[in-house]
Amino acid sequence: MAVAGNGVLGLSIALELVRRSPGLQMVVAGPASRPGAATVAAGAMLNCFAEVTDSTGHHPASRAKFALARAALDAWPHWLEGLHEETGLGPALVAPGTFVVLGARSTPTATRSFDAVHAALKEHGEPHHEVAAEDIPGLRPVPNERPVRALYLEREGAVDARAVLQALENTGRRLGVTFLDSQASQLLGTKGAVSGMLLADGTELSAGAVVVAAGAASQPLLDQLVPHQTPPLLHGTGFAVQTVRHIAPGFDSVIRTPTRSGACGMHLVPLGGGVEYIGATNIVLFDPPPGPRIGVTQSLLRFATDQFDTRLGMSAIQRWHYGSRPVSLDRFPLLGPTSTPGLFVATGTYRDGFHSSPVIARHLADLILTPGTTPELLTAFAPERPLIETMTVEASIDLFVSDAVETATEYGLRLPYFLDTDPIRVQARNEAIQALERLDRPLALTPEILAAIRDASSEHIQRLRGHLIWRVCGSR
DSSP: OEEEOOSHHHHHHHHHHHHHSTTOOOEEEOOTTOTTBHHHHOOOEEOSGGGOOTTTTSSHHHHHHHHHHHHHHHHHHHHHHHHHHHHSOOOOOSEEEEEEEEETTOOHHHHHHHHHHHHHHHHTTOOEEEOOGGGSTTOBOOGGGOEEEEEEEEEEEEOOHHHHHHHHHHHHHHTTOEEESSOEEEEEEETTEEEEEEETTSOEEEOSOEEEOOGGGGHHHHHHHSTTTSOOEEEEEEEEEEEEOSSSOOOSSEEEOOOBTTBOOOEEEEEETTEEEEEOOOEEESSOOSSOOHHHHHHHHHHHHHHTBGGGGGOEEEEEEEEEEEEETTSOOEEEEOSSTTEEEEEOBTTOHHHHHHHHHHHHHHHHHSTTOOOGGGGGGOSSOOOOOOSOHHHHHHHHHHHHHHHHHHTTOOOOTTOOSHHHHHHHHHHHHHHHHHHTSOOOOOHHHHHHHHHOOHHHHHHHHHHHHIIIIITO
16 A cells, blocks of 8 residues: 655555554655645634634535534544653644634625634634633734634644644554655556555565555646546645744634635634744646745734734744645536545545545545545545536626725725725636636636636646646547
């Protein structure tokens, strides 16, 4: 058995398999340094309800994604306990509890997301309570960013992603998993089934089953055995900064905003000893740039200082975190078996891979060890499936337009009383329409995906068009 990819999903799946099948020969291949990996850069928030938006319940696939995240929220305490018991070490919740704050200058999208979070908490009986801004330890924003509402989510929080990776590796080695410091470069197949993989260093591995869990780097591998069968993967590039406090007290729980227009929520994760993780950004691209952009870096630091704590301006930067999240064209994960016998996929999880990893690992192990049964939680996310469109094309254009206006507002746009945002709306609408015209077919895509298509090279667009044409015509 082989796993291509040594991020949190690859390690978790390998561990779940060897736990349940002692003696199973398991190999995990991936560069030890994990360049550009999403897990290494993650803030590792265990957030389910805090990620809810006003569209979470509008489509069966969105509801299934929420159900997966909710199952993971229940699973994490036992998962961490198991890592601790097996190694004597293992990470703990470094920041129990999550504050979700709605600032005074929040946009309509953020406000709707906050209301949706609150409604979901009440609907599902999730432990929480409303709090006043002055009761949030460490909070000291600039006056005009002071929260007008805030929620405390008792069961959500964060772990140290780097510590979790180390614990997974330590436990895996103890149970006999072999780790190879090389990237999978080719999937091998004989008689229509997967037979192993070839590594970049020339090592050839034989395996009766292979799990492709290489994050954003999974696409080239899938193209070898199941070309055009899965929704294309893009790079959801994210950037964060790790700092150490100079002026106390700092935060002792996760603090974040609701999901905002075109982005994940702004968040700060305390890692202990005055160390804080501040994130994050979200730009979807066909090819990731070599590092974070200056403008994005500047905005991240300004937003954190203004919205959470002005004293962050005196904190020292310890390191930058930068990685690519695997995001499919329709933003839903690719989880389960393919039409090629023995080939399984676990990628496309976007911002939810770390949080959902214990449950994804359990269900992938079910599929591998008991073929022919697909867990209900994964049914919507079969790797070889039509693109999931959760809205109409016109609605997706309208959403792109409103996101453009709100993003401009978040970045400081101010207009005199005798002007409105019509010029921005007209430009954004034209950009959305032109992006869709590049594909030669109407698709209802989210704003960040449309932006990636707008900015993509001609070569990328040509490949994407070819993929879409094949999915419409070639599979008949």
